Amino acid sequence: MHLLSKMLILLSIMTALPLAHAAEDRLTLTGSSTVAPLAAEFAKRYESQHPGVRIDVQMGGSSRGINDARMGLADIGMVSRALKPTEQDLTAFVIAMDGIGIILHKSNAVGELSDTQVIDIYTGKIRNWQQVGGVDLPITVVNKAEGRSTLELFLHHFDLKNSQIKAQVVIGDNQQGIKTVSGNRGAIGYVSIGTAEYEEARGTPIKLLPMASQAATVEAIAKGHYPLSRQLNLVVKGIPVGLAENFITFAQSAAVKDLVEAQFFVAP
Amino acid sequence: MADRLFAWLMLGCAVLVVASLLWVLSDVLIEGFAHFSWSFLITEPVDAGRSGGIGPILISTLWILLIALAAALPLGLGVAIWLSEFAPRNSRFAVHTGITLDILAGVPSIVYGLFGNAFFSIYLGMGFSLLSGGLTLACMILPIFVRTCESGLRAVSDDWRKGALALGMTRSSAIWHILLPAARPAIVAGMVLGIGRATAETAALLFTSGYVDRMPESLLDSGRALAVHIYDLSMNVTGGDGAAYASALVLVVLIISLNTLAQSLVDNWFKRRLVVS
Numbered sequence: 001m002h003l004l005s006k007m008l009i010l011l012s013i014m015t016a017l018p019l020a021h022a023a024e025d026r027l028t029l030t031g032s033s034t035v036a037p038l039a040a041e042f043a044k045r046y047e048s049q050h051p052g053v054r055i056d057v058q059m060g061g062s063s064r065g066i067n068d069a070r071m072g073l074a075d076i077g078m079v080s081r082a083l084k085p086t087e088q089d090l091t092a093f094v095i096a097m098d099g100i101g102i103i104l105h106k107s108n109a110v111g112e113l114s115d116t117q118v119i120d121i122y123t124g125k126i127r128n129w130q131q132v133g134g135v136d137l138p139i140t141v142v143n144k145a146e147g148r149s150t151l152e153l154f155l156h157h158f159d160l161k162n163s164q165i166k167a168q169v170v171i172g173d174n175q176q177g178i179k180t181v182s183g184n185r186g187a188i189g190y191v192s193i194g195t196a197e198y199e200e201a202r203g204t205p206i207k208l209l210p211m212a213s214q215a216a217t218v219e220a221i222a223k224g225h226y227p228l229s230r231q232l233n234l235v236v237k238g239i240p241v242g243l244a245e246n247f248i249t250f251a252q253s254a255a256v257k258d259l260v261e262a263q264f265f266v267a268p
Numbered sequence: 269m270a271d272r273l274f275a276w277l278m279l280g281c282a283v284l285v286v287a288s289l290l291w292v293l294s295d296v297l298i299e300g301f302a303h304f305s306w307s308f309l310i311t312e313p314v315d316a317g318r319s320g321g322i323g324p325i326l327i328s329t330l331w332i333l334l335i336a337l338a339a340a341l342p343l344g345l346g347v348a349i350w351l352s353e354f355a356p357r358n359s360r361f362a363v364h365t366g367i368t369l370d371i372l373a374g375v376p377s378i379v380y381g382l383f384g385n386a387f388f389s390i391y392l393g394m395g396f397s398l399l400s401g402g403l404t405l406a407c408m409i410l411p412i413f414v415r416t417c418e419s420g421l422r423a424v425s426d427d428w429r430k431g432a433l434a435l436g437m438t439r440s441s442a443i444w445h446i447l448l449p450a451a452r453p454a455i456v457a458g459m460v461l462g463i464g465r466a467t468a469e470t471a472a473l474l475f476t477s478g479y480v481d482r483m484p485e486s487l488l489d490s491g492r493a494l495a496v497h498i499y500d501l502s503m504n505v506t507g508g509d510g511a512a513y514a515s516a517l518v519l520v521v522l523i524i525s526l527n528t529l530a531q532s533l534v535d536n537w538f539k540r541r542l543v544v545s
Binding site: 059 | 315316317390396474475478479480481482490500502503504505506507508
């Protein structure tokens, strides 16, 4: 009897719960795992300034952000690249910039690679560091997994197809890329510059290579000199209204510049 | 001589396993304690989890676990009793149920995550919520729990069943008062396996209970589980390693204490049953 009454109470609580949610002051964001921690920080600050508002940030990758915004599963999608021509039904709002840099193990003697050399390494034509002026050590090519916007940007910049790349290691997130390269003296990989700069300063044994003779620094991205950079976007279907509009305006305002920098990105 | 060598070899295997386990544990303990403080357990995460604590995440984890166990344990025990005590030997349905459970036990957790997202979150309209995460985990731990309990019940000697019959006990009271207490170690083992797997789960929760690290206000709120938090900190957040280790430390301690608690609860419950009857 005791158990039964408990179950009844639980059941009534569970059926009453949906009523507690009014949709007016709720916002859901899904998408890129690169943007998610930043957007979550934005959301927290926005919530603290607007009591009663709830902004839920979920992860899942840029493609998911596009898809969910389109299908209406999320109010706002998070996408860590510019929209493609096929995605013009969506409107994008830049909230930050991020650069992609090539990283090697710190002990590697190679200080610069030309675009052709990078292409030859990634397509398997160059297999040893000796061929580009380093020591006799086989090259471990670290590539990103399919669906990552870092991969798309890298391929686009070097005019490559993913099927041409001969990678020994395929990874997902930035941190994983840094961990892989710092643990392998012969490795080459590409990751977000802000992340790599932070790890380098912290003593992780990696080094960033300049790209097209532009030093890979957060500063160079901010100035727009660095060739391999990407936008971090919030996307909505059509025109944003109400809470979504307010939140996007907030995310693009000077009020969140410190948050962008704290996450090692560049304010637009 | 060969025999001696064999014995040494086996000892070597044992030492290797224990040593690697100790290595992992001490790594988590040493790195974790560097970032750990008591306020870490109750405060909210700040700066994408680099500083602050894991208060809301801990609460979400416990809720998800509670939902998963509340759904899986009674159901699982029921299936196990049916399979071992009621299903006719060699009945096709029972055999197929067993095979299905074995296959389900081997399915990777990300598949449960996708199923949970499609079924609980979207089809049943629960969205990203503790409820949908907990029910997804329940589906995940059910097969292992059923199989462990079933084999425990089957291992009880038939003499006990005959003895109960001879004393005129009904089948249900024989199960309740004799067979279940006798199968207690297997039930505990099933619970321990289930709790361990559920608490450490990341993939199945990422798309069901979600990523929100706010204090949950209802079971229909999204809440980040501890394992998801560790994954995010170590893979996604630059400079989040310290907090990730501290969270891992909490996770390890949580699993150990939950297992101890489960063991003592089951022990107590069955001991009382034996004394009363």
